[in-house]
Amino acid sequence: MPSDLSTLAGRGQTVCVTGAGGFIASWLVKLLLARGYTVRGTVRNPDDPKNAHLRALEGAKERLALFKADLLDSDGLHVAINGCDGVFHTASPVTDEAEQMIEPAIKGTWNVMNAAADAAVRRVVFTSSIGAVYMNPNRARCRRR
Numbered sequence: 001m002p003s004d005l006s007t008l009a010g011r012g013q014t015v016c017v018t019g020a021g022g023f024i025a026s027w028l029v030k031l032l033l034a035r036g037y038t039v040r041g042t043v044r045n046p047d048d049p050k051n052a053h054l055r056a057l058e059g060a061k062e063r064l065a066l067f068k069a070d071l072l073d074s075d076g077l078h079v080a081i082n083g084c085d086g087v088f089h090t091a092s093p094v095t096d097e098a099e100q101m102i103e104p105a106i107k108g109t110w111n112v113m114n115a116a117a118d119a120a121v122r123r124v125v126f127t128s129s130i131g132a133v134y135m136n137p138n139r140a141r142c143r144r145r
Contacts, residue, residue, distance in 0.1 A: 010032060010035040010036035010037035011036035011037075012036075013036075013037055013038070013085045013086070014037065014038040014039075014040065014083060014084045014085055015032060015037050015038070015039055015040070015084055015085060015086040015087065015088060016039075016040045016041070016042065016080050016081045016084045016086075016087045016088070017029050017032070017039055017040070017041045017042070017087075017088045017090060018041075018042045018069070018071070018077075018080075018087070018088070018089045018090055018091035018112060019042065019043070019090045019091025019092065020039075020041025020042060020043055020051075020054060020066065020090075021041070021043045021044075021048075021050060021051050021054065022090060022091070024090055024127065025041070025088070025090040025091070026053060026054060028088055028090065029041055029054055029057065029064065030057050030058075032088075033057055033058060033059035033060060033063055033064060034058065034059065036059075036063075037063065038063040038064075038065075039063060039064050039065070040064075040065050040066075040067055040080050040081075040084060041054060041064065041065070041066050041067065042066075042067050042068075042069035042076070042077065042080045042091065043066050043067070043068070043069070044068070044070060045068060046066035046067065046068055051066060054066065067079060067080035071091055071092075071093065071104060071105075071107070071108025071109075071111060071112070072104055072107060072108060072111065073111075074111045074114065074115065077111050077112055077115040078115045078118060078119070080115075081112070081115040081116055081119050081121065082115075082118075082119045083119065084116075084119060084121055085121065085122055085123070086121060086122060086123040086124070086125070087112065087116045087121050087123075087124045087125070088124075088125045088127070089109065089112045089124060089125065089126045089127065090127045091108065091112075092105055092108075092128070093105055093108065109126065112124075
């Protein structure tokens with residue numbers, strides 16, 4: 001295996017990472033850049049200083065573009081995903097109210113998948129949020145049968 005990760009399989013391929021500014025997504029962007037991929041990251045506001053860590057990554061100046069997109073903005077997702085070989089869907093709405101999280105998560109995933117299908121993306125990797133496995137202590141317990 002080559003010691004220089006930039007010589008690996010990503011050279012010439014473009015991928016989109018939704019929610020690129022998030023913790024896990026940021027590490028994913030770093031790894032993808034290191035492996036030679038061109039990365040299109042979606043963030044709420046590309047000019048927000050909290051995204052500076054992404055722009056500082058090795059290879060970011062040459063191969064990272066940040067796109068303004070929201071999960072509920074189908075058009076913005078289409079712009080970011082069009083022309084990509086793959087999509088890593090890591091974005092997920094975060095709120096204290098479960099009711100305000102579920103519908104946007106479902107509709108957002110639907111929008112990402114439709115944009116990927118319209119762009120003839122070869123591969124989509126979908127991650128979930130902690131909200132999918134978080135156990136609410138106030139939730140009624142399931143009965144064993």
